Amino acid sequence: xxxxxxxxxxxPHASGFAIIISNDYANTPGLETLKGTHKDSQGMxxxxxxxxxxxxxxxxxTKFQLVALLSDATRCTEYPEGSKCIAFVFSGHxxxxxxxxxxxxxxxxxxxxxxxxxxxxxxxxxxTIPKLFFIDAxxxxxxxxxxxxxxxxxxxVQEIHQKGGTDATLxxxxxxxxxxxxxxxxxxxxxxxxxxxxxxxx
Numbered sequence: 001x002x003x004x005x006x007x008x009x010x011x012p013h014a015s016g017f018a019i020i021i022s023n024d025y026a027n028t029p030g031l032e033t034l035k036g037t038h039k040d041s042q043g044m045x046x047x048x049x050x051x052x053x054x055x056x057x058x059x060x061x062t063k064f065q066l067v068a069l070l071s072d073a074t075r076c077t078e079y080p081e082g083s084k085c086i087a088f089v090f091s092g093h094x095x096x097x098x099x100x101x102x103x104x105x106x107x108x109x110x111x112x113x114x115x116x117x118x119x120x121x122x123x124x125x126x127x128t129i130p131k132l133f134f135i136d137a138x139x140x141x142x143x144x145x146x147x148x149x150x151x152x153x154x155x156x157v158q159e160i161h162q163k164g165g166t167d168a169t170l171x172x173x174x175x176x177x178x179x180x181x182x183x184x185x186x187x188x189x190x191x192x193x194x195x196x197x198x199x200x201x202x
Contacts, residue, residue, distance in 0.1 A: 003056065003069065004076040011054035016085040016129075018048045019073065020057040021066065023092035023103045031093055031101060036197035040091040040136060043197065048087065063106035070114065074123045086118060087132040091198060094137030096187055101137075110135060115180065133180045136198045140187035 008017060022041035025031040038059055045055045058069065073086065093101040098110045108114060110133075120127030183198060184190040192198045 002072055002076050002078070004073045005078040007054050007056050008076070008078045008080070012080065014052055014054035014080065014083075016048075016051075016053040016083050016087065017073070017079065018044075018053050018055045018085075018087035018089060019069065020044050020048075020055055020089040021061050021091070022057075022059050023101065024060060025093060025101070025103065025105075026060075028101075028103060028105050031105060034092065034192060035195050036192045037091040039195075039197035040192075041089070044089045044091075044134070053085065053087070060103040062104040063102040063108055064104075066102060066108065067113070070117045074117050074126075077125060079126060079129060083129045085130045085132050086126065087134070088114065088118070089134045089136075090114075091136045094135070094139055094190070096138075096140035098139075100135065110180075130179070135180070136183040136190055138189045139182065139184055140189065142188045 004017065008014065020041045022037040024034045024037050026033050041057055041059065045057050048055050056069075058065070061069070079086070090100055095101075095107065099107040100110060100114075101107060115131070115133060116122060118126070118131050190198060
């Protein structure tokens with residue numbers, strides 16, 4: 001039975017689907033324990049639910065488990081017609097070679113092992129659904145000099161409707177229709193506030 005399909009069946013009117021991963025690395029040799037990563041995932045789950053997006057939150061996932069989960073999400077045929085997005089959120093440790101650590105200490109390449117399985121040339125039946133990837137992890141060891149700014153108090157989002165009838169077709173490039181957002185620049189660290197989660201997601 002599809003895990004993804006089960007979540008969607010419980011939320012038949014959801015406008016999208018989000019996988020939320022948070023690893024704290026407790027008892028993982030060689031990796032520092034993160035104390036706020038699960039708070040990040042709770043905040044992202046709350047945000048997605050407020051947008052009527054169904055969520056699957058998985059803490060402390062291993063590489064084997066995540067590979068299986070992404071395969072399940074790719075094969076799922078139960079996404080509602082008109083779904084606005086399929087999102088992937090990760091909070092944890094990373095490296096400067098576009099890789100992130102799983103709970104078991106294994107590495108996964110962000111593009112090759114996480115993004116590509118969900119792209120149109122791998123899963124054409126969900127090719128028209130935008131894919132969103134939010135990665136909160138280090139991308140190197142350099143320190144960022146912080147800039148203090150006021151917290152945003154709000155904004156506006158304008159929904160853009162594509163013209164065309166229900167039978168309109170849409171052609172996508174092989175690796176198109178996706179967005180990747182990182183919490184820091186290449187070669188730099190990402191930070192968390194002790195006990196409160198990452199600065200970016202919090």
